[in-house]
Amino acid sequence: MRTEHDQAGAGEAPAPKPVKKNYIRPLDIKHGRIDMGHGAGGKAAAQLIEELFLAAFDNEFLRQGDDGAVLALPAFDPAEGRLVMATDGHVISPLFFPGGDIGCLSVHGTVNDVAMSGARPLYLSASFIIEEGFPLIDLQRIVQSMAAASREAGVPVVTGDTKVVEQGKGDGVFISTTGVGVLPPGVSISGRHARPGDVVLVSGSIGDHGVAVLSQRESLAFETTIQSDTAALHTLVAAMLAAAPGAVRVLRDPTRGGLATTLNEVARQSGVGMLLQEAAIPVKPQVDAACELLGLDPLYVANEGKLIAVVAPEAAEAVLAAMRAHPLGQDAARIGEVTTDPHHFVQMATRFGGRRVVDWLSGEQLPRIC
Amino acid sequence: MRTEHDQAGAGEAPAPKPVKKNYIRPLDIKHGRIDMGHGAGGKAAAQLIEELFLAAFDNEFLRQGDDGAVLALPAFDPAEGRLVMATDGHVISPLFFPGGDIGCLSVHGTVNDVAMSGARPLYLSASFIIEEGFPLIDLQRIVQSMAAASREAGVPVVTGDTKVVEQGKGDGVFISTTGVGVLPPGVSISGRHARPGDVVLVSGSIGDHGVAVLSQRESLAFETTIQSDTAALHTLVAAMLAAAPGAVRVLRDPTRGGLATTLNEVARQSGVGMLLQEAAIPVKPQVDAACELLGLDPLYVANEGKLIAVVAPEAAEAVLAAMRAHPLGQDAARIGEVTTDPHHFVQMATRFGGRRVVDWLSGEQLPRIC
Amino acid sequence: MVDLGGIRKPISIALVPEAEVGDYVIVHVGHAIGMIDPEEAEKTLALFAEMQAMTGAEVQS
Amino acid sequence: MVDLGGIRKPISIALVPEAEVGDYVIVHVGHAIGMIDPEEAEKTLALFAEMQAMTGAEVQS
Amino acid sequence: MKYIDEFRDGELAKQIGERIRAEADPQRSYSFMEFCGGHTHAISRYGVLELLPSNVRMVHGPGCPVCVLPIGRIDLAIRLALERDAIVCTYGDTMRVPASDSLSLIKAKARGGDIRMVYSAADALAIARANPQREVVFFAIGFETTTPPTALAIRDAQREGLANFSVLCCHVLTPSAITHILESPEVRQFGTVPIDGFVGPAHVSIVIGSAPYDHFAEEYRKPVVIAGFEPLDVMQAILMLVRQVNRGAAHVENEFTRAVTPEGNLRAQALVSEVFELRPSFEWRGLGEVPYSALKIREAFAAFDAERRFDLAYQSVPDNKACECGAILRGVKKPTDCKIFGTVCTPENPVGSCMVSSEGACAAHYTYGRFRDIPIVAATATEEVTP
Amino acid sequence: MKYIDEFRDGELAKQIGERIRAEADPQRSYSFMEFCGGHTHAISRYGVLELLPSNVRMVHGPGCPVCVLPIGRIDLAIRLALERDAIVCTYGDTMRVPASDSLSLIKAKARGGDIRMVYSAADALAIARANPQREVVFFAIGFETTTPPTALAIRDAQREGLANFSVLCCHVLTPSAITHILESPEVRQFGTVPIDGFVGPAHVSIVIGSAPYDHFAEEYRKPVVIAGFEPLDVMQAILMLVRQVNRGAAHVENEFTRAVTPEGNLRAQALVSEVFELRPSFEWRGLGEVPYSALKIREAFAAFDAERRFDLAYQSVPDNKACECGAILRGVKKPTDCKIFGTVCTPENPVGSCMVSSEGACAAHYTYGRFRDIPIVAATATEEVTP
Numbered sequence A, B: 001m002r003t004e005h006d007q008a009g010a011g012e013a014p015a016p017k018p019v020k021k022n023y024i025r026p027l028d029i030k031h032g033r034i035d036m037g038h039g040a041g042g043k044a045a046a047q048l049i050e051e052l053f054l055a056a057f058d059n060e061f062l063r064q065g066d067d068g069a070v071l072a073l074p075a076f077d078p079a080e081g082r083l084v085m086a087t088d089g090h091v092i093s094p095l096f097f098p099g100g101d102i103g104c105l106s107v108h109g110t111v112n113d114v115a116m117s118g119a120r121p122l123y124l125s126a127s128f129i130i131e132e133g134f135p136l137i138d139l140q141r142i143v144q145s146m147a148a149a150s151r152e153a154g155v156p157v158v159t160g161d162t163k164v165v166e167q168g169k170g171d172g173v174f175i176s177t178t179g180v181g182v183l184p185p186g187v188s189i190s191g192r193h194a195r196p197g198d199v200v201l202v203s204g205s206i207g208d209h210g211v212a213v214l215s216q217r218e219s220l221a222f223e224t225t226i227q228s229d230t231a232a233l234h235t236l237v238a239a240m241l242a243a244a245p246g247a248v249r250v251l252r253d254p255t256r257g258g259l260a261t262t263l264n265e266v267a268r269q270s271g272v273g274m275l276l277q278e279a280a281i282p283v284k285p286q287v288d289a290a291c292e293l294l295g296l297d298p299l300y301v302a303n304e305g306k307l308i309a310v311v312a313p314e315a316a317e318a319v320l321a322a323m324r325a326h327p328l329g330q331d332a333a334r335i336g337e338v339t340t341d342p343h344h345f346v347q348m349a350t351r352f353g354g355r356r357v358v359d360w361l362s363g364e365q366l367p368r369i370c
Numbered sequence C, D: 001m002v003d004l005g006g007i008r009k010p011i012s013i014a015l016v017p018e019a020e021v022g023d024y025v026i027v028h029v030g031h032a033i034g035m036i037d038p039e040e041a042e043k044t045l046a047l048f049a050e051m052q053a054m055t056g057a058e059v060q061s
Numbered sequence E, F: 001m002k003y004i005d006e007f008r009d010g011e012l013a014k015q016i017g018e019r020i021r022a023e024a025d026p027q028r029s030y031s032f033m034e035f036c037g038g039h040t041h042a043i044s045r046y047g048v049l050e051l052l053p054s055n056v057r058m059v060h061g062p063g064c065p066v067c068v069l070p071i072g073r074i075d076l077a078i079r080l081a082l083e084r085d086a087i088v089c090t091y092g093d094t095m096r097v098p099a100s101d102s103l104s105l106i107k108a109k110a111r112g113g114d115i116r117m118v119y120s121a122a123d124a125l126a127i128a129r130a131n132p133q134r135e136v137v138f139f140a141i142g143f144e145t146t147t148p149p150t151a152l153a154i155r156d157a158q159r160e161g162l163a164n165f166s167v168l169c170c171h172v173l174t175p176s177a178i179t180h181i182l183e184s185p186e187v188r189q190f191g192t193v194p195i196d197g198f199v200g201p202a203h204v205s206i207v208i209g210s211a212p213y214d215h216f217a218e219e220y221r222k223p224v225v226i227a228g229f230e231p232l233d234v235m236q237a238i239l240m241l242v243r244q245v246n247r248g249a250a251h252v253e254n255e256f257t258r259a260v261t262p263e264g265n266l267r268a269q270a271l272v273s274e275v276f277e278l279r280p281s282f283e284w285r286g287l288g289e290v291p292y293s294a295l296k297i298r299e300a301f302a303a304f305d306a307e308r309r310f311d312l313a314y315q316s317v318p319d320n321k322a323c324e325c326g327a328i329l330r331g332v333k334k335p336t337d338c339k340i341f342g343t344v345c346t347p348e349n350p351v352g353s354c355m356v357s358s359e360g361a362c363a364a365h366y367t368y369g370r371f372r373d374i375p376i377v378a379a380t381a382t383e384e385v386t387p
């Protein structure tokens, strides 16, 4: 009788069942269709990428599995550095939100993906897919915001493309940006490099962007003074790398799917577990409240100006200090550590004193907020 | 009385009026909206780019005005080469057409834009924007076609992104690809480099792609054996450059807007005119017939595996021979020459013995065929 | 209009029309379905505190 | 179904029901609106050719 | 956040945990069923189980509104969207519940159905106003908490004369479900489910009051403690249940006095009985047909009843054979007893409805508790408060 | 392409050109109006003008169906799309004609109007079948050539009982327009427009036959030569006109005997008169109200008449003040006489309707002939066939 309920009590260790193989049903390519979950940045998205995209394109660069690819430039001396390339499509709705718009977002998002490899972002390209009927005044506002973000980041938009689709075949404007940058020799940062014992840092409070965007959704409409955190993080990265050369193992911006999904990605890529301290994770009270009201978990809400870093334990304080000295890292915090875990679980000691798994986002928590 | 009708007769030169300033009404940003014409690759698109995008992003790279930007890589020795970056969004409808699909098209289109600078294309990124409900089987077919095209071209897709938009906010799948390549030292090819006296070459018959795509449109549906010419042209470019180093001044792929629009772009960029020989322009009989039936002009129909080249007159024969020796240039032809013309008109001596202006595409001749 | 930690959102009080500005309500699917009685809330918290005292006492013993 | 230089497209022949396979028709907005009389076409071409002969003669003179 | 943060205090939690440990009789075990999904969620999300001694066990009940929705009902909603071209509005989690033909509302949406997630019944009404040329159906699910807003929407639609709005009513009743469990053979005859008491619903009780539970306490000799949805509420309720069990008592206590009164929200109750009446029988997923366990729309509001408007005939559809949801909802089995838990059935690809909502027993265990099944992690991860 | 390529032969063109040069009296000038846009297009696209001697001039007539459409009619179509939520189907070029409020059909589409380009009236019918819940209006424009397919569509819609299809009929009549020009004060009284003859319509004549032109030839003493749309047809017709003028003749000749008979397509004519009847008056852009110059749908087909169905009231709207389209359509002015030709008014931003279709006088000149106005280019570009 007792074993029938052993999930309900914690102790008196009944022989736990061996874990089942981490099997998930493969995509039903023959009958399946894309649904919103495939775009939410969680497990369904990861599965789609693995079983459909990676299976087709398979190459050493894509297999790096990071948000930017580190490349060799055959004509150049590799001792001078390597090229990094990253791309992101931006399909956010609404296009304008407190603290930003799709324009600056599309610059920051890609600058950050390049920066998360440790590279210095140099150039951007932009592909616009505009819906017939889109007001020119809105387009101008977006493009000007993009230009301002690009100037501020020092990363020019050097080439672009514009397509127009019929009304009802698009949604205002989609912007796909691609960035290239140069990775200095000796820097090697990747989601694959986390090791047990490493420290997990976050550069500031989480969930601001997603809450700011959701507050503008017609169906949810709530008032908040929260603004999107959208920002280019490459100078913060430079400061961190300078503070402790060689100690930063992983950098990633927790965008779609939020902190939880990003850390799960890293855990899987590196083959490790993580243990987070809920009490240490910075969340603004209004973000907490909005999540409470909407039934969301801030760990899964998108950020556009935050990064997580996995650093060697001995350098953690130095890196943290460098982050806090940077305007975009003032609220940086140490939020957990990397553990040995063949199941690659990200766990969290709750503020309440319990412990739980912080899993990948599943399904679609928040539609199209980045 | 006579002067009132002097446009009707050619000779007896009545004092021609001075040409009016090439003024066009500026965009009405305040009240205007994007219409399908802004995406058709003609003058309206050019105006949008100039008055809205260029005005905001203004930088030396964008001002190059070519389909790919030639960049400096600060960390590297410029004597080893320069980086080239190009991007294109692909929004074609239907997604599958005789001779190809959006997948291979999105590889060829961007490989070609990189190649048209004279660079060797090295890497591609791909951003997918997929409409909810899109069948996985179609997505797989597209991605596999893309992978095959990329492998065949030797240009891997090294990074990507996938977004999903709600039904009615997209159209199956949009693919934005960005390519980077390396431009060998000493190569300088640009739409700005045409000079009077130069020779205009085309690598084969025009209009195949557009006609193949249109034949699949539900509303037009006609039967043809014409296939899209979609192909990666970088090896053809390499052969041309090897045949006459330094002699190739302009390379461009006449995609949206067709041959006519591409040549007008070059004429404007270089500040020259052109005189084409209609009889010399290769057009397949079925393409001619389809255009006759649909009221189109093959000069404005898109190509995806053709290039135009402007070459120094003394090297024209050598370059033409190199083109004809390449499988993708067998039907290459010399179709005209560059003239001095402050109005930057592209003119054409008709097969009929007359002469006409071959203007930019205006409005939307063919919706979304690349 | 409810205010939760600075987040303000319009909700229907058709089900608790007696709610006034300043009252605390329980919100479910966009509707206030009941009010919070501050006195009772304090009592419950006091109960917890009492427990703390008790447990604390035991731990000391 | 019309065939023009290898392009085949279905059109309506409701306005020229007498058209048969092999006939040449004039197509306007998806409809055959009339037929081409091959004899008359030849006559017209002959007229042009005659002209050519005349002009040719003049140029020679 | 006032009246929230205070009830999530980790220090207090530890103290209450120690109290429970101190008062629970080590010679026996205690099994309490939390009826509500809200409690299931709180227990999982805050890690409440780790603060409990090992002889106090929580059994998940059938109180997750999404989990008890039978396939046949979702099929009706899907058909309205796909075959009748209606705009179907529903609450978020309902979108992912598996239905027939490998469909779900979200997949039906991907197949072209106009299916919209709403935050409240009033949003569905607004959609109906904005689309006068379309039929708009609100797929209404939930217990006594979500019923009053649905009743309001129907009443407002009638007042406005909104001709294109209707409700596919799937509202169910908490007391009937509890009775059904207590009447089930496992509990009554075989005694295989040793439920020693209930953590009573929070929000439901705000509406219906605490009085309706008196019946169980008396009839089935089970203590009930109505508790709020915050983790301290749950812990306090567990302590109160332990004390009742220790005393051999079986009455209704109210931990949630700050919001729950004996009589409940009378205005809401009146509105509900104006619009709805008892349904003679309704199928619950896992529990089967349960007599007088649900509501239907009264004759006076028949125009707004999607079942009448579209002449829908309910067709029962058996659950996936491997799925143990039914037994889990009755407290007879636990998620890990299901052969496909965590492998074929995951939150991304739920096979049963318990894997859908984070209030579902399987999803809660998968998402928050899974590490506890896994030895290698459990060894380093359990931070037990050893005495 | 049989019966096409033969009529585009450059060598023959040169010969006919020399013939015209040889026969045209150098002491006088010849002005011929090509009524049809199809001829305007052929002249421009193939560069026919360069093969003519300088004393033979071509005047563009009002035969471009898009150019003669008055603003008020396009406004009606736009309003059907934007205010009545109808699907409006129309032929391609009509999309870009400027209307009131800086709109055009393409801009109305960008503002959310469901406006679709069709290749044929039958496509509009197919759209109506596919969208039974929507009103589908075919915005029917054109001369006698496009009228029979519209009539067919209406008749088929009636036979099928297609309840959601209607036609906004703007079909106009060629003979009325020609008469109107010949009656205009410039031509009749002031003699400022020396039209010496007409190149008669190609496709229009296939339908109406050559007989209807006999009237002008007699009444106004103007020769008419019906010509095909290929460039050699046009040149041959010009030669035939020169010969008539030289002889002082004024009769109807038919260069297009391969397709045009004296009586025309009787079946098409019968169909048109079954469905349509004469409109007492119709506004033409540039020509103003012209009595009995257009068709309307007969009472028997009233259900398919968008004007009746939507109770539309036509409202005349004046053209842009700067626009000289009216005078150009009457042959009184030429495109370069317009102050905004090629500057404010371009094919991308047409101000007047003549700048829209490539058959329009202004667009044709802008697109194909503009270099001839420009000295520096003309110097190198004119390849005249000097005698």
Ligand code: SF4
Pocket: E322, E323, E324, E325, E328, E335, E338, E339, E340, E341, E342, E345, E346, E350, E351, E352, E353, E354, E355, E362
């Ligand atoms: S794991 Fe899935 S299939 Fe198994 S009981 Fe739970 S919901 Fe049903």
Ligand code: SF4
Pocket: F322, F323, F324, F325, F328, F335, F338, F339, F340, F341, F342, F345, F346, F350, F351, F352, F353, F354, F355, F362
């Ligand atoms: S140029 Fe434009 S405005 Fe002027 S007459 Fe022609 S169409 Fe009218």
Ligand SMILES: [Mg+2]
Pocket: A067, A068, A086, A087, A088, A113, B160, B161
């Ligand atoms: Mg990226």
Ligand SMILES: [Mg+2]
Pocket: A067, A088, A109, A110, A113, A255
């Ligand atoms: Mg990114």
Ligand SMILES: [Mg+2]
Pocket: A160, A161, A162, B067, B087, B088, B089
């Ligand atoms: Mg491009």
Ligand SMILES: [Mg+2]
Pocket: A167, A168, A169, A170, A171, A172, B168, B169
């Ligand atoms: Mg839209």
Ligand SMILES: [Mg+2]
Pocket: A067, A112, A113, A116, A252, A253, A254, A255
């Ligand atoms: Mg990233």
Ligand SMILES: [Mg+2]
Pocket: A160, A161, B067, B068, B086, B087, B088, B113
């Ligand atoms: Mg490009």
Ligand SMILES: [Mg+2]
Pocket: B067, B088, B109, B110, B113, B255
């Ligand atoms: Mg391109």
Ligand SMILES: [Mg+2]
Pocket: A067, A087, A088, A089, B160, B161, B162
């Ligand atoms: Mg990405």
Ligand SMILES: [Mg+2]
Pocket: A168, A169, B167, B168, B169, B170, B171, B172
């Ligand atoms: Mg679509």
Ligand SMILES: [Mg+2]
Pocket: B067, B112, B113, B116, B252, B253, B254, B255
């Ligand atoms: Mg190009």
